[in-house]
Amino acid sequence: MTIKFMKNAKIWLVTGASQGLGLSLVKKLLESGHKVAATTRNIKSIENEVGPRSAFFLPLAVDVTSQAEVHQAVNQVVAHFGTIDVLVNNAGYGQTGAVAELTDKEIRQVFDVNFFSQINFIREVMPILKEKNSGHIFNIGSIGGYTGEFPGLGIYSATKFAISGMTEALSVEGKAFGVKVTLVYPGGFRTNFFEPTSIKNPVKPLEDYSTVHTAQAQMQSHSGSQEGDPDKFSDVLIGVSEMKNPPVHLFLGTDAYEIAHEKAKKVQEELQKFKSLSISTGFEVTE
Numbered sequence: 438m439t440i441k442f443m444k445n446a447k448i449w450l451v452t453g454a455s456q457g458l459g460l461s462l463v464k465k466l467l468e469s470g471h472k473v474a475a476t477t478r479n480i481k482s483i484e485n486e487v488g489p490r491s492a493f494f495l496p497l498a499v500d501v502t503s504q505a506e507v508h509q510a511v512n513q514v515v516a517h518f519g520t521i522d523v524l525v526n527n528a529g530y531g532q533t534g535a536v537a538e539l540t541d542k543e544i545r546q547v548f549d550v551n552f553f554s555q556i557n558f559i560r561e562v563m564p565i566l567k568e569k570n571s572g573h574i575f576n577i578g579s580i581g582g583y584t585g586e587f588p589g590l591g592i593y594s595a596t597k598f599a600i601s602g603m604t605e606a607l608s609v610e611g612k613a614f615g616v617k618v619t620l621v622y623p624g625g626f627r628t629n630f631f632e633p634t635s636i637k638n639p640v641k642p643l644e645d646y647s648t649v650h651t652a653q654a655q656m657q658s659h660s661g662s663q664e665g666d667p668d669k670f671s672d673v674l675i676g677v678s679e680m681k682n683p684p685v686h687l688f689l690g691t692d693a694y695e696i697a698h699e700k701a702k703k704v705q706e707e708l709q710k711f712k713s714l715s716i717s718t719g720f721e722v723t724e
Contacts, residue, residue: 448518452476453528455483461667474514501528501554511561524562526555527577531636533653535646536591551596570615576604580624580693584700589653608685624690626665665690
């Protein structure tokens with residue numbers, strides 16, 4: 438691939454970069470002239486797609502659930518490029534299964550990768566951005582982190598809701614240090630998300646949840662026909678990184694936009710319908 442030289446290139450650190458949205462972003466960044474460090478479980482896979490280590494590109498094999506490995510990786514990025522300007526917390530995978538169907542091990546594993554890995558990188562990168570009094574953190578969530586009404590994706594959604602809550606707090610905390618924070622809620626993008634390399638089904642499926650399994654199968658059958666273009670997703674992220682006042686909440690995809698509106702409408706309707714209950718719980722004011 439062709440790498441463009443940019444005089445004022447930013448240093449990006451992208452996790453989960455060997456496939457899907459992460460890989461698309463890495464390619465777009467390099468084509469735009471930025472410098473990129475990319476984490477993956479298998480360096481060869483990303484080198485086959487992007488190329489070997491260079492002055493512009495640093496592939497890193499990292500277990501994102503290990504604070505020690507994340508610490509070492511961030512040090513390698515700073516040693517190679519001098520600093521970090523933008524962190525994109527993208528590593529993660531899908532986990533299907535009814536809430537009461539999944540084992541404790543399955544649930545903890547998906548939280549370790551989807552949620553705690555983001556914490557690991559934020560701990561290591563935030564001190565660098567604080568010292569510079571600048572920088573941008575993108576935490577990749579999901580429209581499933583705004584509404585959980587997807588049968589068979591409750592635990593996956595829980596990891597994304599955790600990201601949403603954490604990122605909203607981080608956005609406020611970062612302001613004091615000049616650090617911008619954006620929470621990204623992607624809808625369906627045409628990646629390999631529904632393939633076995635990106636999504637796991639229950640280890641011990643229960644017959645009681647056959648209707649949930651049917652819904653999961655129907656959802657996974659749409660692989661390859663999602664409306665979202667990963668390259669346009671990447672273009673938006675690069676554009677947002679250059680904004681003086683970027684959004685904290687960024688819904689990407691027509692489906693994500695419409696689902697978010699529908700959720701907001703439902704919440705507003707319930708707020709009004711049950712207002713009397715909501716405001717009935719305070720102590721009575723006596724004069």
